[in-house]
Amino acid sequence: xxxxxPNLVRRFAEISIHDxxxxxxxGASLGEMAxxxxxxxxxxxxxxxxxxxxxxxxxPRGSIHHEIGRLxxxxxxxxxxxxxxxxxxxxxxxxxxxxxxxxADHYQELHTSAAASGYSEPVAIRSSATSEDSADASFAGLQxxxxxxxxxxxxxxxxxxxxxxxxxxxxxxYRRRLKLPEQGLAMAVVIQRxxxxxxxxxxxxxxxxxxxxxxxxVEASWGLGSAIVSGEVTPDKYVVGKITGEIVSRxxxxxxxxxxxxxxxxxxxxxxxxxxxxxxxxxxxxxLHALVEIAKQVERHYGCPQDIEWGIAHDLPRGENVFxxxxxxxxxxxxxxxxxxxxxxxKPFDHVFSLLSGGAGKK
Amino acid sequence: MDADGKTRSFTLPSxxxxxxxxxxxxxxxxxxxxxxxxxxxxxxxYNAMHFPEPMPAFDAITAExxxxxxxxxxxRIFAFPTTMGIEHRIVNGRIYITANPxxxxxxxxxxxxxxxxxxxxxxxNWERIFTEWKVRMEHLIQELEAVxxxxxxxxxxxxxxxxxxxxxxxxxxxxxxxxxxxxxSKMWHHHFEMLMLGYGAYMVFFDFCxxxxxxxxxxxxxxxxxxxxxxxxxPDDELKRLAKLAIEYGVDDLxxxxxxxxxxxxxxxxxxxxGQRWLAELDRSREPWxxxxxxxxxxxxxxxxxxxxxxxxxxxxxxxxxxxxxxxLERPTERLKAERGRIIAEYRELLQSDDERQAFDQMLxxxxxxxPFVENHKFYCEHWFTTLFFKKVREFGALLVAYGVLAEAGDxxxxxxxxxxxxxxxxxxxxxxxxxxxxxxxxxxIAEDRKRxxxxxxxxxxxxxxxxxPPQINDPALQMLWGITSETLESWSRTAQGEGGKExxxxxxxxxxxxxxxxVLKNVNDIGQIxxxxxxxxxxxxxxWGPVFGKIKAAVSDIGGTMxxxxxxxxxxxxxxxxxxxxxxxxxxxxxxxxxxxxxGIVQILD
Numbered sequence: 001x002x003x004x005x006p007n008l009v010r011r012f013a014e015i016s017i018h019d020x021x022x023x024x025x026x027g028a029s030l031g032e033m034a035x036x037x038x039x040x041x042x043x044x045x046x047x048x049x050x051x052x053x054x055x056x057x058x059x060p061r062g063s064i065h066h067e068i069g070r071l072x073x074x075x076x077x078x079x080x081x082x083x084x085x086x087x088x089x090x091x092x093x094x095x096x097x098x099x100x101x102x103x104a105d106h107y108q109e110l111h112t113s114a115a116a117s118g119y120s121e122p123v124a125i126r127s128s129a130t131s132e133d134s135a136d137a138s139f140a141g142l143q144x145x146x147x148x149x150x151x152x153x154x155x156x157x158x159x160x161x162x163x164x165x166x167x168x169x170x171x172x173x174y175r176r177r178l179k180l181p182e183q184g185l186a187m188a189v190v191i192q193r194x195x196x197x198x199x200x201x202x203x204x205x206x207x208x209x210x211x212x213x214x215x216x217x218v219e220a221s222w223g224l225g226s227a228i229v230s231g232e233v234t235p236d237k238y239v240v241g242k243i244t245g246e247i248v249s250r251x252x253x254x255x256x257x258x259x260x261x262x263x264x265x266x267x268x269x270x271x272x273x274x275x276x277x278x279x280x281x282x283x284x285x286x287x288l289h290a291l292v293e294i295a296k297q298v299e300r301h302y303g304c305p306q307d308i309e310w311g312i313a314h315d316l317p318r319g320e321n322v323f324x325x326x327x328x329x330x331x332x333x334x335x336x337x338x339x340x341x342x343x344x345x346x347k348p349f350d351h352v353f354s355l356l357s358g359g360a361g362k363k
Numbered sequence: 364m365d366a367d368g369k370t371r372s373f374t375l376p377s378x379x380x381x382x383x384x385x386x387x388x389x390x391x392x393x394x395x396x397x398x399x400x401x402x403x404x405x406x407x408x409y410n411a412m413h414f415p416e417p418m419p420a421f422d423a424i425t426a427e428x429x430x431x432x433x434x435x436x437x438x439r440i441f442a443f444p445t446t447m448g449i450e451h452r453i454v455n456g457r458i459y460i461t462a463n464p465x466x467x468x469x470x471x472x473x474x475x476x477x478x479x480x481x482x483x484x485x486x487x488n489w490e491r492i493f494t495e496w497k498v499r500m501e502h503l504i505q506e507l508e509a510v511x512x513x514x515x516x517x518x519x520x521x522x523x524x525x526x527x528x529x530x531x532x533x534x535x536x537x538x539x540x541x542x543x544x545x546x547x548s549k550m551w552h553h554h555f556e557m558l559m560l561g562y563g564a565y566m567v568f569f570d571f572c573x574x575x576x577x578x579x580x581x582x583x584x585x586x587x588x589x590x591x592x593x594x595x596x597x598p599d600d601e602l603k604r605l606a607k608l609a610i611e612y613g614v615d616d617l618x619x620x621x622x623x624x625x626x627x628x629x630x631x632x633x634x635x636x637x638g639q640r641w642l643a644e645l646d647r648s649r650e651p652w653x654x655x656x657x658x659x660x661x662x663x664x665x666x667x668x669x670x671x672x673x674x675x676x677x678x679x680x681x682x683x684x685x686x687x688x689x690x691x692l693e694r695p696t697e698r699l700k701a702e703r704g705r706i707i708a709e710y711r712e713l714l715q716s717d718d719e720r721q722a723f724d725q726m727l728x729x730x731x732x733x734x735p736f737v738e739n740h741k742f743y744c745e746h747w748f749t750t751l752f753f754k755k756v757r758e759f760g761a762l763l764v765a766y767g768v769l770a771e772a773g774d775x776x777x778x779x780x781x782x783x784x785x786x787x788x789x790x791x792x793x794x795x796x797x798x799x800x801x802x803x804x805x806x807x808x809i810a811e812d813r814k815r816x817x818x819x820x821x822x823x824x825x826x827x828x829x830x831x832x833p834p835q836i837n838d839p840a841l842q843m844l845w846g847i848t849s850e851t852l853e854s855w856s857r858t859a860q861g862e863g864g865k866e867x868x869x870x871x872x873x874x875x876x877x878x879x880x881x882x883v884l885k886n887v888n889d890i891g892q893i894x895x896x897x898x899x900x901x902x903x904x905x906x907x908w909g910p911v912f913g914k915i916k917a918a919v920s921d922i923g924g925t926m927x928x929x930x931x932x933x934x935x936x937x938x939x940x941x942x943x944x945x946x947x948x949x950x951x952x953x954x955x956x957x958x959x960x961x962x963x964g965i966v967q968i969l970d
Contacts, residue, residue, distance in 0.1 A: 028785055090941070099843065154965040190662075206579075207578050209578075210578055212576050212579065213576075213577065213713045214576040214578070214579050214710060215576075215578045239578055241583055242709075243578060243583075243705075243706055243709040243710060244583050244706060244874075246582075246583065246592060246962055247874075247962045247963075248578060248579070248580050248962065248963075249578075249962075249963055250962070250963065258627070305661040338715065340716060340719045341574040341714075341719060342571055342574075342717060342719060342723075342724075342726070343718055343722055343723040344718050344719075344721035344725060345722070345725065347483075347486075347487075347725075348486070348732075349482070349483060349486035349564070349727040349729055350488070350729055351482075351567045351571075351722070351725060351726050352476065352482065352563045352567050352729075353478070353479055354567075355483075355566060355570055356444045356445055356472065356475070356563060357472075357475050
């Protein structure tokens with residue numbers, strides 16, 4: 001073990017939701033879930049402290065902050081060229097050796113004991129922003145999620161890419177528009193064992209359509225979840241009663257495409273779904289109920305409705321194959337001020353009078 | 364309205380033609396049940412829930428009197444603000460109904476003022492009134508039991524003289540027949556005295572849940588409302604008790620599967636003291652619990668368990684067998700109660716504020732106050748009282764047979780009740796005058812003809828609805844009981860136009876998904892045909908079919924809403940059920956493989 005300070009890299013088990021400043025929103029949430037006992041693929045986070053150490057080495061005089069900070073929010077050309085130059089500096093710089101060793105050690109830990117020598121465990125690498133505002137939601141999309149990354153060199157390269165993505169033109173312009181300070185800007189990176197999902201998708205502990213908190217809505221498709229997130233397939237959709245567990249509705253769609261890992265090397269491929277599977281439900285009732293249990297547990301833990309990404313591993317036995325990949329608080333309905341459906345009345349039967357008074361009963 | 368802005372419509376009543384061979388069916392029913400030309404402008408639907416078969420002439424009284432009573436309470440007594448009563452028409456033997464809504468806002472307000480005061484009184488005093496109601500109803504039943512059907516002997520009783528009664532027995536032919544129909548009318552008034560108010564309370568809670576939890580299934584809301592210990596389960600519980608006693612007394616060997624009731628009773632009598640004890644227990648169960656109609660109390664031929672022991676005896680072997688295997692037959696009431704409590708608490712917790720939670724408590728609390736009446740009245744009214752009612756009328760039929768007016772007692776049900784009065788007057792005159800009644804030549808051919816017509820009318824597939832589809836349906840009872848909403852009408856209308864395909868949509872009444880072989884029963888008396896593991900497909904499932912629910916895999920009905928009794932029993936038995944499909948009995952054939960999805964309310968024909 002190298003003697004680097006322990007806060008540069010942290011395992012999920014060493015992280016709680018309060019560590020957001022160090023590990024970012026995604027990292028904090030995954031750590032919190034793993035500690036709670038929810039099945040999350042094993043992983044670790046390269047912290048903001050690591051980023052700061054790296055940046056200090058790349059840019060000892062702090063010129064990057066200065067260059068970006070003086071850009072005009074609407075100057076696309078300047079934002080593009082300055083951003084590109086900064087990204088090039090970051091992507092060509094080497095990480096401190098101690099940090100490299102730390103990442104390599106933790107990556108090695110992710111290898112399953114059964115893995116043959118010379119085998120490189122595939123991982124997903126995602127940026128994990130510390131910002132509390134919606135920048136997280138706006139830019140934590142696909143551009144800084146890298147799937148099926150293998151081998152320590154590639155892992156380190158993708159960590160750098162995540163960091164560099166802070167200077168992608170959209171991110172830069174967004175910060176300039178909102179006049180967010182460059183000082184203190186930092187990004188953590190999540191590195192997580194990658195599940196080769198037979199099916200995956202998203203679920204909401206509150207109906208996205210109606211805001212109904214008594215149901216869990218599950219969307220599912222074949223293969224990796226990136227197919228749904230990118231909108232390339234119409235997923236199967238299930239509505240399950242959160243309290244009774246009954247399946248209120250089940251809509252199986254034709255799923256033409258699936259994303260799957262490039263088994264021979266790295267990255268992912270887009271495939272046609274075999275014809276006989278296109279119109280087949282991609283979840284069994286058991287799996288659906290297992291997902292709903294996870295959804296309920298996560299929501300209960302955080303005390304507010306959640307949007308969750310999940311996957312079901314194709315090569316693990318039942319009972320061990322359902323994984324939570326990400327969870328974040330639901331924001332759309334939370335932001336709405338719903339009018340109360342009913343107010344209490346002097347007498348219980350006064351409610352009958354309101355309903356039958358002609359106006360109140362109509363939809 | 365459809366995309367072209369035209370009002371969509373089902374067949375108009377005036378377009379319905381007589382079925383060949385049923386000409387003259389109109390003579391079976393009063394003139395005020397005929398469709399009028401202006402009825403083409405109104406929306407009607409077939410009340411298959413209560414009247415799944417063609418109405419014999421007498422049985423039409425089971426529509427007339429209930430609608431008299433229902434309307435009296437909604438229109439005139441409580442002054443429901445938005446709805447008056449229900450009108451009914453009979454065509455080809457089938458009963459179509461329509462509700463009379465109140466839409467003028469000023470009129471609604473005027474009625475609301477009266478409704479507040481009067482309905483408020485009943486809600487406020489509900490439990491006391493229901494306690495008194497039960498006493499009143501038991502008195503009514505005793506009164507009906509006490510009604511004597513005169514035998515008209517050659518010489519009247521001596522005590523007419525010795526007690527100076529001054530009334531000939533033939534007077535009582537008139538008075539007592541009247542008495543039977545009068546008591547029937549009283550029973551139905553009491554039936555509706557509280558029922559529509561009970562539904563009002565349900566409506567409020569369902570409406571609230573639809574808004575607060577828009578994606579929650581109706582059946583879940585129904586589970587929060589439903590009581591656990593309901594009188595309608597009692598007859599079935601009695602069978603379980605008798606099964607247990609049969610084993611205890613060592614007479615359980617008399618119940619092989621497919622046992623015959625008569626044979627069992629005869630063998631039981633030969634089994635000494637143990638047999639006698641079991642028979643005594645059977646008698647204890649029979650009064651009143653076997654006064655359970657195999658239907659819903661609307662047809663004379665839907666015999667009660669007491670009239671025809673084959674229904675309860677069909678269930679006994681199965682219970683005996685289960686007990687021998689060491690299975691428990693107890694309904695897990697404590698577990699059901701705890702589960703209901705959990706569901707209620709968790710939904711309540713999801714509400715946004717304490718005030719909203721308080722409103723939820725009030726609405727659900729009111730449902731729980733009214734529930735015992737809403738569920739239990741049915742045993743008193745439709746089953747216990749009505750079983751006796753038909754029995755009395757049958758006795759008058761026997762009197763007509765004794766005087767040669769009718770060929771058999773059951774033929775009395777092929778006369779309208781006013782026609783029975785007329786036939787009885789004929790008998791009374793003949794007895795008094797010392798002559799012969801003229802009725803044989805008059806009534807026998809009529810009864811024969813009508814029996815034939817009824818058989819023929821069974822071949823007619825009544826459309827689920829008639830007339831223009833209304834833009835909106837917002838009637839408490841229609842939705843709660845018949846499951847009729849704008850969506851159901853839409854689906855019925857698609858089916859009528861042949862767009863249905865292999866999928867039949869109804870209400871998800873009880874959760875679960877199963878596949879199996881369909882058994883289509885259009886007549887409740889065919890209930891014995893159902894085999895273990897089949898899926899029951901019927902116009903309507905009556906709660907008295909309880910024992911059958913132990914045999915089947917799932918239930919599908921043409922008619923019924925979430926709080927229909929079929930739905931309640933199916934949930935109790937944990938069977939998937941889809942109700943209110945409109946036309947399942949017409950589109951599914953016995954022997955077909957079907958898939959019942961009780962979660963979504965969909966039935967698929969797989970063959």
